[in-house]
Amino acid sequence: MPYQTLLTDLTENIYIITINRPDKLNALNKVVIEELSDAINEIYNNPEIKSAIITGSGTKAFVAGADISEFTALNSENGKALAEKGQKSIFNKIENAAKPIVAAVNGFALGGGCELAMACHFRLASDNAKFGQPEVNLGLVPGYGGTQRLTHLIGKGKAMELILTGNMIDANEALRLGLVNHVATQENLLNETKKILQTINSKAPLAIAEAIALVNYAASGNANGLLKEIEAFGKLSGTADVKEGATAFLEKRKPNFTGK
Numbered sequence: 001m002p003y004q005t006l007l008t009d010l011t012e013n014i015y016i017i018t019i020n021r022p023d024k025l026n027a028l029n030k031v032v033i034e035e036l037s038d039a040i041n042e043i044y045n046n047p048e049i050k051s052a053i054i055t056g057s058g059t060k061a062f063v064a065g066a067d068i069s070e071f072t073a074l075n076s077e078n079g080k081a082l083a084e085k086g087q088k089s090i091f092n093k094i095e096n097a098a099k100p101i102v103a104a105v106n107g108f109a110l111g112g113g114c115e116l117a118m119a120c121h122f123r124l125a126s127d128n129a130k131f132g133q134p135e136v137n138l139g140l141v142p143g144y145g146g147t148q149r150l151t152h153l154i155g156k157g158k159a160m161e162l163i164l165t166g167n168m169i170d171a172n173e174a175l176r177l178g179l180v181n182h183v184a185t186q187e188n189l190l191n192e193t194k195k196i197l198q199t200i201n202s203k204a205p206l207a208i209a210e211a212i213a214l215v216n217y218a219a220s221g222n223a224n225g226l227l228k229e230i231e232a233f234g235k236l237s238g239t240a241d242v243k244e245g246a247t248a249f250l251e252k253r254k255p256n257f258t259g260k
């Protein structure tokens with residue numbers, strides 16, 4: 001589907017969504033929000049897509065946040081609706097997708113951009129990337145999950161400092177804090193991300209889906225994750241892919257998973 005603010009590409013079962021407003025540092029305006037929501041639905045619904053990458057156009061920014069030019073019309077009601085719609089139609093949907101969605105953070109990831117990266121299942125960053133939650137500079141708090149996901153990812157003290165100061169951190173600090181898994185050069189970022197997804201794409205899709213749900217469950221602080229794991233293990237044990245995985249191992253060949 002052609003988009004006004006996104007570029008999309010589906011090659012070898014990896015769907016790449018590039019937010020494409022480089023002159024505005026890929027800021028999330030209303031059109032981007034609508035289109036990103038559609039593109040996430042595409043990940044859910046298109047069986048050709050096994051995994052996805054979200055990145056930004058150009059070499060300067062991943063996403064420099066929500067589009068501040070739309071903030072002058074904010075009031076209590078439409079502000080709440082904006083945060084709620086974004087969380088439900090994009091950020092929570094990314095986090096809860098059954099297929100891995102990874103952020104390739106190629107520059108500034110500020111405000112909604114940092115939140116978008118954090119909603120993804122994990123993150124790689126280019127060495128020029130910068131992360132921050134500068135909403136307090138505008139009299140706001142993060143609204144797309146930043147207070148919750150940053151705290152889960154890097155711990156309370158560091159999250160509190162970043163959110164209260166609005167300061168930015170660079171890619172190496174993000175790596176040190178566990179906000180990103182790997183740092184690559186700008187040139188290599190997409191290839192490094194694709195390489196990891198190719199590995200994941202070769203595994204059994206139902207196992208990947210259950211693994212995502214279980215890790216999400218643990219990260220949201222639920223107490224009975226171990227019980228969930230027993231249930232998932234049991235459910236997967238009855239699938240054709242488990243038989244294929246075990247047989248392939250014994251026959252010393254690569255498994256041919258069918259997602260059944």
Ligand code: COA
Pocket residue numbers: 023024025027064065066067068069108110111112134135137138
């Ligand atoms: N919303 C709308 N427009 C934005 C934007 C945003 N979040 N971030 C950048 N832009 C626009 C700028 O207004 C500028 O547009 P113009 O050329 O029409 O004037 C263009 O993108 C380039 O940005 P600029 O500020 O000139 O680049 P810079 O290199 O000097 O600074 C940043 C880069 C990221 C430090 C700076 O753009 C910035 O602080 N952006 C806002 C970040 C933010 O607060 N995000 C959270 C929003 S809740």
